[in-house]
Amino acid sequence: MSVMIGIEVHCQLNTASKLFCNSSSDHRGKMPNECTCPICLGFPGSKPVVNKRAIELGMMIALALKCKIAEKMFFSRKTYFYPDMSKNYQITQYEAPLAERGLFTLGENKIRIRRVHIEEDPARLIHVGGDITSAKYVLIDYNRSGIPLAEIVTEPDFTAPKEVRAFLEKMVNVLEHLGAYDSGKEATLRVDANISTDGGERVEVKNITGFENVEKALNYEIIRQSSMKRSGNVVVRETRHFDADTNTTKSLRKKEYEEDYGYIFDPDLPSVTISRAWLESVASSMPELPDQRIERFVRQYSIDEYTAMVIVYSDKRLADFFEECCARYNKPPTVSNWIVNYLLKSLNWRSERISQSKARPETFVELLQLIDEGKITDRFAKELIKEYVDTGISPRTLAQKEIVALSEKDLDEIIVKVLQANANAVEEYRNGKKESLQFLIGKVLSETRKQGNPKKIKDLIVKLMPR
Amino acid sequence: MVSLIQSLVKLHLERLAAEDVKLDDFAPRVMEKARAIQQKYSPFITLDENLGSTNRNAQKLPFSVKDNICTNGLRTTAGSRILENYIPPFDATCVRQVKSAGGFVIGKTAMDEFGFGTFSTNCAYGAPKNPIDIQRVCGGSSGGAACVTAAADFPHIAIAQSTGGSITAPAAFTGTVGLTPTYGRVSRWGLIDYANSMDKIGVIGRCTYDAAFGFSLIAGHDPLDATSLNAPKLDYTKVLEKDIRHLRIGVPSEYFNADGVDPQVKKLVWDKITSLERFGATYEEISLPSTKYATAAYYLIALSEASTNLAKFCGLRYGIQGETEGNYENYFSSIRERGFGEEAKRRIVLGTYARMSGYRDAYYIKALKVRAKIIGEFRKAFDRVGAIATPSMPIFAPRFDEVAGLTPVQQYAMDIMTTAPNLAGLPTVSVPAGESGGLPAGVQFIGDYENEGTLLQLAAACEV
Numbered sequence: 001m002s003v004m005i006g007i008e009v010h011c012q013l014n015t016a017s018k019l020f021c022n023s024s025s026d027h028r029g030k031m032p033n034e035c036t037c038p039i040c041l042g043f044p045g046s047k048p049v050v051n052k053r054a055i056e057l058g059m060m061i062a063l064a065l066k067c068k069i070a071e072k073m074f075f076s077r078k079t080y081f082y083p084d085m086s087k088n089y090q091i092t093q094y095e096a097p098l099a100e101r102g103l104f105t106l107g108e109n110k111i112r113i114r115r116v117h118i119e120e121d122p123a124r125l126i127h128v129g130g131d132i133t134s135a136k137y138v139l140i141d142y143n144r145s146g147i148p149l150a151e152i153v154t155e156p157d158f159t160a161p162k163e164v165r166a167f168l169e170k171m172v173n174v175l176e177h178l179g180a181y182d183s184g185k186e187a188t189l190r191v192d193a194n195i196s197t198d199g200g201e202r203v204e205v206k207n208i209t210g211f212e213n214v215e216k217a218l219n220y221e222i223i224r225q226s227s228m229k230r231s232g233n234v235v236v237r238e239t240r241h242f243d244a245d246t247n248t249t250k251s252l253r254k255k256e257y258e259e260d261y262g263y264i265f266d267p268d269l270p271s272v273t274i275s276r277a278w279l280e281s282v283a284s285s286m287p288e289l290p291d292q293r294i295e296r297f298v299r300q301y302s303i304d305e306y307t308a309m310v311i312v313y314s315d316k317r318l319a320d321f322f323e324e325c326c327a328r329y330n331k332p333p334t335v336s337n338w339i340v341n342y343l344l345k346s347l348n349w350r351s352e353r354i355s356q357s358k359a360r361p362e363t364f365v366e367l368l369q370l371i372d373e374g375k376i377t378d379r380f381a382k383e384l385i386k387e388y389v390d391t392g393i394s395p396r397t398l399a400q401k402e403i404v405a406l407s408e409k410d411l412d413e414i415i416v417k418v419l420q421a422n423a424n425a426v427e428e429y430r431n432g433k434k435e436s437l438q439f440l441i442g443k444v445l446s447e448t449r450k451q452g453n454p455k456k457i458k459d460l461i462v463k464l465m466p467r
Numbered sequence: 468m469v470s471l472i473q474s475l476v477k478l479h480l481e482r483l484a485a486e487d488v489k490l491d492d493f494a495p496r497v498m499e500k501a502r503a504i505q506q507k508y509s510p511f512i513t514l515d516e517n518l519g520s521t522n523r524n525a526q527k528l529p530f531s532v533k534d535n536i537c538t539n540g541l542r543t544t545a546g547s548r549i550l551e552n553y554i555p556p557f558d559a560t561c562v563r564q565v566k567s568a569g570g571f572v573i574g575k576t577a578m579d580e581f582g583f584g585t586f587s588t589n590c591a592y593g594a595p596k597n598p599i600d601i602q603r604v605c606g607g608s609s610g611g612a613a614c615v616t617a618a619a620d621f622p623h624i625a626i627a628q629s630t631g632g633s634i635t636a637p638a639a640f641t642g643t644v645g646l647t648p649t650y651g652r653v654s655r656w657g658l659i660d661y662a663n664s665m666d667k668i669g670v671i672g673r674c675t676y677d678a679a680f681g682f683s684l685i686a687g688h689d690p691l692d693a694t695s696l697n698a699p700k701l702d703y704t705k706v707l708e709k710d711i712r713h714l715r716i717g718v719p720s721e722y723f724n725a726d727g728v729d730p731q732v733k734k735l736v737w738d739k740i741t742s743l744e745r746f747g748a749t750y751e752e753i754s755l756p757s758t759k760y761a762t763a764a765y766y767l768i769a770l771s772e773a774s775t776n777l778a779k780f781c782g783l784r785y786g787i788q789g790e791t792e793g794n795y796e797n798y799f800s801s802i803r804e805r806g807f808g809e810e811a812k813r814r815i816v817l818g819t820y821a822r823m824s825g826y827r828d829a830y831y832i833k834a835l836k837v838r839a840k841i842i843g844e845f846r847k848a849f850d851r852v853g854a855i856a857t858p859s860m861p862i863f864a865p866r867f868d869e870v871a872g873l874t875p876v877q878q879y880a881m882d883i884m885t886t887a888p889n890l891a892g893l894p895t896v897s898v899p900a901g902e903s904g905g906l907p908a909g910v911q912f913i914g915d916y917e918n919e920g921t922l923l924q925l926a927a928a929c930e931v
Contacts, residue, residue: 038557042779044550045537045559045657049693077775083795086785088778262822264771264831267664269693 001198001226005164005218006114006156008192010149011175012121013057014182019120019148020048020091027143040146042086047268050075054118054148055272057180058098059282061150062116064174064289067102072273075118075266083140084122092119092151094263096271104154106167112155121147132241133250150180156194156202161218164193168211169313173290176316184317184355193218197225201237205249208242217242220249293319301332310340317355318344324361329368338368342382346389358392367395374453375399377445411452415464418443426465437461470707470930472674476528479622480680483527494526494571497621501529501573510595510605510614513542514574527569530681531615532626534575535582536668537657538562545659546578546608548591549786549806559657560692561626561668561685568684573623576611580808581777582630582661584608585881586870587637589810594867597641599906603864606637609671613637613645616671624681625671630661631765632885634669635897639859639909642899644926645671646678649917650892651696653682654689660776662769663694665889675898675926679703682919698917706920707927712747714921716740716912717852721758725883728861735908736858739900739929746928753852755844760837761887766879767821767834768890774818780806813875842891849915854925857884859897859909888913898926 018025021039038046062069076094102113123145127135152171158164172189175181181189191214196202205221208214220242225235240249288296290312297308297319312319318339325335343364347357367385370376376384376399388395419426422443429436437458444457482488498514505511512534532538535545537555539562544550562572579589587610588594595614597603605614612625614637627634629647638645646669653668660666670681683703689695718740723733740750780786782802783795789805791798807815821830848855861883870878888895893913900910910929914922 042784043556044543044545044553044659044779044785045555045557047656047692049691079775079778081778081781081796081799083783086779086783088781089775260824262771262775262819262824262827264775264822265664265835267662267694267772268660 001222003159003222004156004196004202005158005161006154006194007158007164007167007214008154008194009152009168009171010121010190010192011061011152011181012188013054013118013148013150013180015051015053015057015148017051018146019051019054019118020146023146025147030143032139032141033143035143036145040086041142048091048266050269050272051148055098055274056282057148057178058116058118058150059274059279060178060286061152061175061180062099062102063283063286064178065099065102065104065113065116065152067099067113067116069099069274069279070096072096072271073098074271075269076263077266078261078263080261082122083138084125084145086123086142086145090120090122091266091269093117098274104167104171106163106170109157109163111157111167114153114155115151116153117151119149119151121145121149131243131245132252156196161215161222164218165211165215168214170290173313173316177287177290177293179287183353193221195221195225197222197235198229200225200229200235203235203237204239205242206239206252210244213242213244216247217249220247224249290316297322301326301336303333303336307336307340310344311336314344315354317353321354321359321361321364325365328361329365331368334368335365338364338385342385343389346386349386350389352389357389359389360392363388363392363394370395370399374456377452377454411448411457411460412464414447415444415457415460418447419461419465429465470674470676470927472930474672474674474676475619475622476624476672476677476680479528490526494529497529497573497623500619500621501615504615504618505574508596508598508601508614508618509593510576510611510618511574512544512546512577512592512611515541515572526571528571529573529619529621529623530565530570530626531574531576531612531623532559532562532572533609533612533628534578535628535659535661536562536626537659538572538575541572541575543575543659544592546580546582546590546592547780547807547811548580549780549802550659551591551787553785555657557657559668560654560689562657564685564687565626565681570624570684576609576615576625576627578611578633579608580811581659581773582608582628582633582666583773583810583814585632585636585878586865587611588867588870589808591808597864599641599864602866603906604640604867604870606640606860606864608633608637609645610637612671613641613643616643616673617641619673623673624677626668626681626685627671628658628666628668629885629889630665630667630769631889632882634667634671635859635885635895635909635911636881638671638897639899639907639911640864642902642907642909643671643673644675644678644899645669645897646682646919646923646926647889647895647897648682648686648919649696649894649914651692651694652698652894652917652919653685654687654692654695656689656691660772662772663776664772665765665769665892667889667892675707675896675923675930676704678896678926679707679923682923686919696917701920703920703923707923709920709924710746711743711921711924711928714748714854714925715852716743716748716750716925717753717848717855718750719753719755719758719848719855719857721755722857722884725758725861727880727883728858729863731903732858732860732862732908735901735903736856736910739910740856743925743928746931748925748928750856751852753848753855755841755848755855755887757837757841757844758883758887761841761890762879762882764834764837764841765882765886765890766817767830768838770814770818771822771831771834772818774815774822777807777811777815782806810875838890841887845888845891845893845913853915853918854921855913856925857911857913859900859911860884863903863906863908884911892916894919894922896922896926898929900929 074096079089097117129136586604587607609627612627634645672678781799
């Protein structure tokens with residue numbers, strides 16, 4: 001079966017204020033409707049004024065996606081009646097978007113970008129006592145109303161749901177590197193996906209959040225559409241809603257054709273001219289993109305390309321974390337090794353991203369310092385890291401009680417005990433069998449629960465051995 | 468040039484400066500007079516009944532404000548039933564400026580619902596009557612503004628608004644002076660939109676001095692309106708002192724020879740233009756051939772924009788409330804059915820149609836192209852002339868029964884003098900050109916962008 005998928009990604013842009021007013025676009029910890037003003041509430045007589053920073057972030061995204069950026073762009077009104085829009089029209093872009101015709105490389109595949117435009121986010125509807133089709137009533141939170149969105153539209157170049165997921169993961173990484181999107185801000189990334197199978201009508205699944213859900217929704221659609229065809233039914237052009245609880249899609253309404261929104265140019269907003277000088281200054285202030293960063297990591301930190309890719313692609317914040325650790329602990333290969341092999345494992349086990357984790361560069365490097373100082377063994381550090389990621393307590397503090405417990409005197413006692421218990425091995429060592437010493441060191445370490453510097457233990461064993 | 472018409476505003480300001488006038492009971496006395504005017508001509512939708520009780524010292528000069536301009540705490544309906552309970556939480560920029568200059572708002576003036584009309588007869592709260600003859604309309608849509616201005620026997624300036632001629636028409640019909648500024652010269656912040664790309668806040672005064680004084684207060688850049696011009700603030704009453712020697716006036720034949728222009732209006736306007744030769748102005752005939760498309764283009768663009776602007780009035784956040792039955796679409800429809808008047812519904816339907824798929828290119832987009840062509844023609848004309856003169860309206864103020872007999876298309880056709888300059892965003896002034904049978908005719912001067920000064924000088928010359 002042939003599958004064609006194209007997506008629209010709506011990404012909340014990381015600006016301090018909303019797209020057309022001064023209300024804060026960061027509503028973490030705020031009451032519903034606290035971050036609002038007459039403009040984002042659409043009061044009669046209020047007028048929008050565009051936030052230049054939102055356009056600049058949009059320009060960076062367009063540059064990163066190798067799009068052609070317009071010399072002049074307009075905002076348009078998309079009119080439809082829906083309770084999430086106080087004005088009953090959304091200010092978006094239609095015939096004169098910010099940028100068009102880009103390309104995004106995804107492994108072997110090249111995904112064509114149709115356009116990138118800027119628009120305002122509608123309010124958030126909270127369905128009380130049910131879902132979108134069964135709720136008793138609906139509450140409206142306008143904190144989200146007017147937050148700038150970049151809409152990235154691809155051509156229908158995906159042939160499988162997993163490609164879409166890979167695209168989204170890589171795209172978010174790019175957006176975060178640009179500073180255009182901040183996942184830590186509870187900013188959301190919503191996806192509308194258009195899917196058609198075997199050249200049939202295209203079905204739009206709207207408003208999916210979470211990459212995993214995008215993949216699930218598309219997989220469900222493929223099965224639904226093919227089983228409809230098998231049973232002799234026709235797939236109709238329509239809009240569907242993804243239900244994350246049941247992992248299914250439900251029909252919402254028959255697809256309105258795009259032109260039915262009756263677009264007009266928004267007469268409150270003059271056209272925005274993107275001069276060469278402006279474009280150049282934005283381009284020169286572009287933060288480093290993931291691929292550039294990987295190259296730099298290999299060059300600057302002498303780590304291998306694969307490790308650099310794992311760090312950079314997994315999460316922009318993880319790459320930041322790595323660099324901050326390197327600034328405090330000057331053995332980058334050791335840092336990268338511990339991040340990729342142990343820290344990531346602990347994070348994954350907790351289903352956490354580094355930005356949500358209690359791990360901090362200044363405390364993480366203590367772990368590596370403790371090893372160097374001979375205070376703990378590699379093996380103990382690998383156990384300690386789990387407790388560290390769980391609690392965020394500094395490794396030095398975590399190791400402290402063990403280190404204190406292992407005062408010279410305590411260690412002496414343990415060694416004497418081990419030597420007494422293993423008289424045979426002592427005898428063998430005396431007779432010239434060097435391996436027996438390793439055996440004794442192992443016994444001591446298992447008594448100390450892997451703490452203590454093996455070299456020091458070895459010296460002590462030799463010293464305390466009965467003559 | 469010194470006007471022969473006595474300005475009550477000027478007199479009042481001079482007496483204030485000389486401390487000859489006591490303000491203690493000024494506002495209450497003005498309100499009493501305003502109530503008497505309201506009894507006779509119904510120019511107000513809302514009178515501010517609280518006036519006189521607070522902030523006494525600041526209450527120096529009375530203003531009326533068209534009811535589509537937001538006034539903090541004072542009901543603002545835009546002439547529509549759907550906003551009958553709307554009390555704005557902020558002042559429009561122009562209202563804030565008037566207040567900070569010592570002005571006070573006596574009330575909100577009647578208008579065609581949302582500005583949808585040429586005669587102030589599409590009124591949800593009753594039509595204002597023309598003080599010259601109460602059988603006749605005031606003109607629209609700023610009919611209440613012109614009505615108070617013509618009737619007031621106290622110093623007063625009306626803050627009015629035009630989209631396609633809504634200041635010029637009532638000024639002409641009531642024998643007052645109406646200034647429609649360059650698009651963007653006065654901030655639109657706080658104006659309840661009709662067609663945002665053409666809406667302009669302006670003033671109506673008893674004479675040119677009043678219009679110039681009022682305009683000086685409200686003109687200027689405003690960061691709250693992205694379409695606001697960054698032009699310097701000027702005292703336009705000083706500009707009036709300059710004469711119009713060597714000014715070339717263009718007289719476009721298309722405006723005088725259009726269908727339906729009353730010969731008496733034509734004569735009065737021509738006489739006024741030729742009388743300006745006394746002051747050293749010259750005139751020449753010019754041609755603006757695209758004028759014949761202006762009214763069609765105006766209505767297509769204005770109604771396309773209006774139909775989106777009015778979408779918010781659906782009973783959810785804005786507009787009257789009602790019983791919630793059925794889904795949100797049923798609810799919105801029931802509120803809009805009940806709240807909007809007939810003309811508003813007509814314009815919403817027309818505007819929605821003009822921007823719908825399949826029609827959009829032929830109507831909305833084509834109209835935008837016509838607009839660009841009209842702008843080009845005006846620009847070319849202003850290379851040759853300093854101002855353009857036309858009749859303000861093709862007719863004298865009609866009686867209410869005459870207006871009632873007109874079809875919507877006949878009504879729209881009355882806007883032939885005003886739609887082209889409004890489409891182009893050019894400033895205009897309408898000033899009395901004389902009377903016939905007791906009814907005034909107006910001459911309209913169209914100026915180049917940001918050249919309100921020349922228009923006010925011409926208007927002042929017409930008063931001598």
